Amino acid sequence: MVKRKNPLKSLLFFLLILLIVFFCLFPFGQMLSLSLKYSWDWGNPSWIPTKINLDAYKELLNIGSSLKDVPESVLLLLEESPELTAVQKKAILATYQDTGDVFPFLKYFRNSLLLSFLASFISTCLAVLGAYAFSRLQFLGRSVVQRGVLFVYMFGGILLLIPLYRIFASLLLLSSPGGTLASLLIIYVVQTLPVSLYMLGNYFRTIPYSIEEAAMIEGLSRFGTIMKIIIPLSLSAIFTVFIYCFMIAWNEYMFASVFLKSYKALYTLPIGLKTLFMSKNAIWDRIMAASMLTAVPVMILFMSIQKNLTSGLASGGVKE
Amino acid sequence: MHHNSANILKRGSLGTRAQQEQRLGWSLVFPSVVIILVLILYPVLYNTFLSLFAFDVSGNRTFVGLGNYAEVLRDREFRLALGTTLLYVVCTTLGTTVLGVVVALALHRKFPLRSLVRSIVLLPYVAPVISVVFAWQFVFDPVNGIFMEIFHSQLGWFSQRMNIVGDPSTAVWAAIVFSIWKNFPFTYLMVLSRLQAIDQTLYEAAEVDGASPWQQFKAITMPEIYFVVNALILLRVIWNFNKFDEVYLLSSNVKVLSVYTYLKAFTGTMDFGQGSTLAVLQFVLLIGFILFYVKKVLKW
Incomplete structure (x- = not known):
């Protein structure tokens, strides 16, 4: 210019x-x-x-159980007491080096990974089918359903938080760890489904219909064209939607904080980090190292899909 | 799923092709529609229902009609939260939009390493809130933070080191700066993709006619991005009006409506009645604004 x-x-x-x-x-x-x-x-x-x-990273990732936290006097005492068995010595040392109590990063990481992966997988699968119907099939009520999906964008999380909490609590799902995880999983699917439907629907419309027609003339059923033509042709878009959903679930704090409150073992990274920050174990180097380790997987995923994601966002599918 | 739909297809072969499409269409969207109805629309209605009840400490409810609404509307803290929300929404929308448009215009021009810079600009938007929120807390840290280092020690704009995030009266400004930083890349991305779609011959013609860069911007660029910018403003208002994570995680001192509702319903006495009332009021206010904006500004 x-x-x-x-x-x-x-x-x-x-x-x-x-x-x-x-x-x-x-x-x-x-x-x-x-x-x-x-x-x-x-x-x-x-x-x-x-x-x-590098202590903070080592501590979070459980690399090298260093003896640095064990007071000298205890180490000396252990060396000078031959009457203790090796097992007893180990147990005593463990009370000093149990970093799991400080911040069980790997456990929270696993929880986050499991929830986000399952939620985005289910959401993407449902969205492939729904979005295909939106973009290709004529059926009664299609535009109402499509507009309904868009309308859902306007509902902030806070509007759904209280009723969903009451509903899941009254179904007694929140009284067991498994039920709580399942509730949260369902919520994450719901939170990501509208945006997946919208993004994939937009993408499917860009695939020329003539390819499908040719396949159907060859005798392939509608469902066959989805499996054999649409999905292989849009793998990169499907992957993009999957990652986008994954990122939404990975970052989610509000629902997790309410639902998982009494299950410390199920904490996801966002609540784990927030709890760490509020606790007496809050030290900047530890918080920042945990933040880095939370951010890096998402940033790498983003880099892997950047091109598709930016065009997907630009075509209007987005959620905050 | 595979079996179901295959069966439907077989049965459908008795009907016409259009009937087949109907059936297949519905069976494909059915799971999504059920999930959205049961877990989004029903809860919204249920929330409205809950707002008509008072809850005691053990969770039992008694019908109070519009009592919760009367109480909330008289509540001084509610009005404060509404004010904070308006300040937050106006400032963040303004900042996000202006910064997003400026950055989009800048990165639309050709320069070395442009694609790298374009990727970097997206990082604030894709990074998890929970990680970057701590970086910003440290930026505003009164003792070690870079903000006080620059504006107190170097420039002397502040007479003493202040705890901006910790002080309820200033925390909202930290939340605003954080939100602009986090969300401007989205505006940038949308505006940039619109800029890239503008027909370049328009500029060439304008240049031949001797239009200055500023005239070109006013006569070509502005009208071309007008619609997308206004749509982005609407989206930004909707999102930031409902925003919870970005505010609460930076500082629970910033009591915007979402945070106020959350604290009401899930801390202390766990007042679900007033909590759901607040959520309904927030939703009604938002719908009102959307209708106004769509009619008056977007003129749909």
């Missing part, structure tokens, strides 16, 4: 770009830098740690 280059204007433009990049990245830089710093280094405004501290 700009043909004649004015050096001053170019310089200002590059400064603007630099500013934008800095604005987007500096909280991430802050997070990474702090997760690697010792506590005496926090006030240092430079992002490069004076001395690299």
